Amino acid sequence: MPQSRYIRAINKALADALEADPDVIVMGEDIAEAGGSFKATRGLLERFGPQRVRDTPISEYSISTAAVGAALTGLKPVVEIMFMDFVTLAMDGIVNQAAKSRFMFGGQASVPMVVRLPHGGGVNAGPQHSQCLEAWFAHVPGLKVVCPATVEDAYALTRAAIDDPDPVVLVENKALYALSGELPDEVAPARIGEARIARDGADVTVITYGATLHACLKAAETLAGEGVSAEVIDLRSLQPWDKATVLASVARTHRAVVAHEAVRDFGIGAEIAAVIGEEGFDDLDAPVGRVGAPFMPAPFARSLEERYIPDAGAIAAAVRRTLE
């Protein structure tokens, strides 16, 4: 099976989408000539030209809102915001325009656009270049939010996001860009909203997404050595999220832990834990554990960031607590 890096899978997905549909365009800062700060768009300018692969000025607000106008006029724009942290400048286009247009206009139009938001830490980029803000978007009716954790999903979910008629926030963890994994020549199309059981287990369900999936799998390995069989669910899509798969698993394991890199409080895990607590109430033999970054900005120093980002140890510990 052919191997690829995560970033190459995104690059291939963008290229294939541009190839497949002349209405797909890509816009962002230094994404054309330079091929993108993380090289997600390398080679696209040469293949598809400056009209479909546009280097933009540093104008996040207008770029994201322009994507909405472009989508309402027949294009399928893919916008790269270099770091998710900068989306603070692009919220209006995403939240007040893209998310609401279909509803506001009585269903006259859809807004088929994608906003790519690289999030996460691990590279000592500090407080304004490491944030995980996906919970903001999951709270906004009209948006979809996906977060690929594997190389294959980097391709499949990017394609699915572009093909989707509604605005999709595509969250990519920077620490995964170098990840290599299998990328079949023919990737099965992903359905947004479908989770994947990344590891089968019987004793506890660990629900996660993005880079934290790998920490969860590592934790599951450790726990297996202790005789604990953890099922690991990769949500893949956060809005909508796959309640059915999660609740079915918890109905079997009777225990759950939700883990993500984002700050724990008021994060994605809060909604998941609340729903499990509500709809899975009678299934639970222990409180739903939550693992996430502590309530502080992402720090810079190695000694600080190491402890800031939830690791396999923290996840395993949370699982053990559910078994006490």
Add this chain to the structure above:
Amino acid sequence: MPQSRYIRAINKALADALEADPDVIVMGEDIAEAGGSFKATRGLLERFGPQRVRDTPISEYSISTAAVGAALTGLKPVVEIMFMDFVTLAMDGIVNQAAKSRFMFGGQASVPMVVRLPHGGGVNAGPQHSQCLEAWFAHVPGLKVVCPATVEDAYALTRAAIDDPDPVVLVENKALYALSGELPDEVAPARIGEARIARDGADVTVITYGATLHACLKAAETLAGEGVSAEVIDLRSLQPWDKATVLASVARTHRAVVAHEAVRDFGIGAEIAAVIGEEGFDDLDAPVGRVGAPFMPAPFARSLEERYIPDAGAIAAAVRRTLE
């Protein structure tokens, strides 16, 4: 006891704060000459002059970021963003600058600023003038978020927010502006983070904030007629929030419902329900119920908005479900 309207209480709090501390200033669109779109700042220009009460151009991004620079240079700015919906343009100043400066600068400085964000519907203002986005801010380390539900708190929490050394997001529900209630001449100072038991009860704990408090009290009244004694907790502060008071109440009632006007999914209620489910696991006799707006943009038409905003009926129904 003297009566006041909610909006007048905010106005008085601003005036008293301006009077008490020469470093307090107020900035916003049409807040000076016109006294504010909702009249929260009426009369302040005349009393405190154009330097401390500034009419700004329509430039939300720069206004909110300027407030941070002003706070770092000795002022205590209070910024009014006319509708919370427009905060999409002001996120960077609040999230990347105000919230993080103290931490980023190693504690060298605090950022004593307040951002006033009128939220909520009920006036058929439609999708871009009715949103409740407070969950975004509660997820951001470095910010505090308060939401007064009563006339007295409109005064007390506004004063507390201005006196606080850290950035505070002050969320006001537009539908409460006309509310009248008691406003003592000497209002006891509020402590940010302290909830208030608005109604004592024994059978179920209803946790809420802002305008929804009044729907909850109405629901409690109805339920009392059915022999159900509901305790109603007004959180008052969402970040930090008063875990101790909530958990102590649930330990007595063994049942809980969280209600707010914001969209339910990924809202404030998710965190509260998750924490009750985690830390109050053994106390719960029923799943924690959640009441919030459905997952759709705030609609305009009366027939739509009436059903969109959670009312006493919806809250009472959720309470009854916890008693089944």
Add this chain to the structure above:
Amino acid sequence: MAARRDTNVDIGKLRALHDVMLRVRASENALSRLFADSEIPGFIHLSLGQEAVAAGVCAALGPRDTLATTHRGHGHVIARGMDLDSFFKELMGRAGGKCGGRSGSMHVADMSLGILGANGIVGAGIPLALGSAIAHQTRGTGGVAVAFFGDGAMAEGALHESLNMAALWELPLLLVCENNGWSEFSPTERQFKGTLKGLAETFGLVHRVVDGNDIEATAAAAEEAVAHARDKGPFVLECMTTRVRGHFEGDAQKYRDTEEMQGLGAKDPIARSRARLGDLGVAEAELDDMATAAERQVAAAVEAARADPLPDFDAALADVYTRRGTA
């Protein structure tokens, strides 16, 4: 100011423009009454006194062109040809509204006419139209995108960012500023120190200012502007006009001095075009009939709206996302 062409006036065309203005005027007057009688939920911003900008600019547009407007967008959508029934149903919050009664005055849109919506966010229409122009250029539609915005919106960074990208990419974009001198309750000169001319020229863009209450001058300038945007790239048209009513209905405008208010009559675009048509030999009776006809159309639309059912909640809830196969 763009020259007023007195030679060989096309009376038919002027009559048509006058007719559009009458329809906008009648609609706004009806809305004012309906709002006072609380038949209109929420709040509405009327374009009374600004009808010539809407009529003049929209007359210059072709079928493929698109436009994004503002919170004060009634005139633009009516002048663009929006069906009055679905317009009034929308503003009155009825199921038959073009947007299903979900969004009302501040978000009226009609995709079949390339109307990308009124907007509740000041300034947002500018980058929205910028993006629409990107689509016209990339897809080779030959269309032009128009952004209407007010003078108060000039303070938003979106204008600066969009002027730059429009210039950088030579987009088929027409920026129309309706300069009515007011930003809510404040005169814009107390809020904005720059000039639109200066900004446009800094980015190498053509800027024209026109008397936006002179329908002939505005229509002529708009024709030049749209042609330029279509063939040569971005164009900035600044229309000096007058806000007659308050910022929104219910605003008593205590902050405006009587002198300014009294001057508005003489500037009224419709009185002026009516006089002009009279000079050109159109009979008073005929002009009266045009006005009455417009009012009748509006009255009929209001009646239709009143008779229309209220929107269904579950239908709205089911339409937040596109159901596959429906978009």
Add this chain to the structure above:
Amino acid sequence: MAARRDTNVDIGKLRALHDVMLRVRASENALSRLFADSEIPGFIHLSLGQEAVAAGVCAALGPRDTLATTHRGHGHVIARGMDLDSFFKELMGRAGGKCGGRSGSMHVADMSLGILGANGIVGAGIPLALGSAIAHQTRGTGGVAVAFFGDGAMAEGALHESLNMAALWELPLLLVCENNGWSEFSPTERQFKGTLKGLAETFGLVHRVVDGNDIEATAAAAEEAVAHARDKGPFVLECMTTRVRGHFEGDAQKYRDTEEMQGLGAKDPIARSRARLGDLGVAEAELDDMATAAERQVAAAVEAARADPLPDFDAALADVYTRRGTA
């Protein structure tokens, strides 16, 4: 370009400016090596080739003045007088860093010197400084606020919004654009169609352009600019300068042609000021000593940083909010 004053040069002053530039140069060179040896976490943007802007502007500032800088802010904070030990400790992520090692290169700040921080958000320093200027004006401190920003940042709407408010309120604000021709990997002319001069003048503000690699001209222009900002209001100073290294360390700059790179040597601000001091009779040996001294100071700071402990997590976690009685 601001005139180069050849009459009665103040050699002592020029020597002092040269000395500051040497300290910045030595620091940046040390950081480049430390980064290559991965002794610096994260990424860093060096100001090599831009030292004269930092030295010239900061020399014109008084004790009450404040400044906000960018992601490329090392020169500004060092020229402002930041202690090298706490600077290097911060960039190397040590407990003794001025910011406790919590934020590194992109957020260095020193409140005791009115340094409101480097910034990871392009353009944000402009409204930050605007707000600082509001504070100076309102509190009557007599201080001036300075915003450093790059040419790429000119595309952000924040510049437009801030120019307007600065003009509207006649704030003591100095906007310093370090125009090095590059925005990351793209020449700024491919990103920005406007001119800073045009923008400033549109808002009625004074704009000067100066050779930012000529320390004397830059210092002179900065003195005029700061005085103007303090007494008469906003001033926009555009310094034409050169980015010698990549956008960040590790950037091989394949996108720059050799001709441009070769031309950089002749433009080097430090070589130029050194030659100038030589012309004015300062001995080569003395100039060498100045350079060695700067390097020694930096080497000592690096050693101190290496010896410094790593930041403690719990201490950081406890400092997200102000503990009452501490702020």
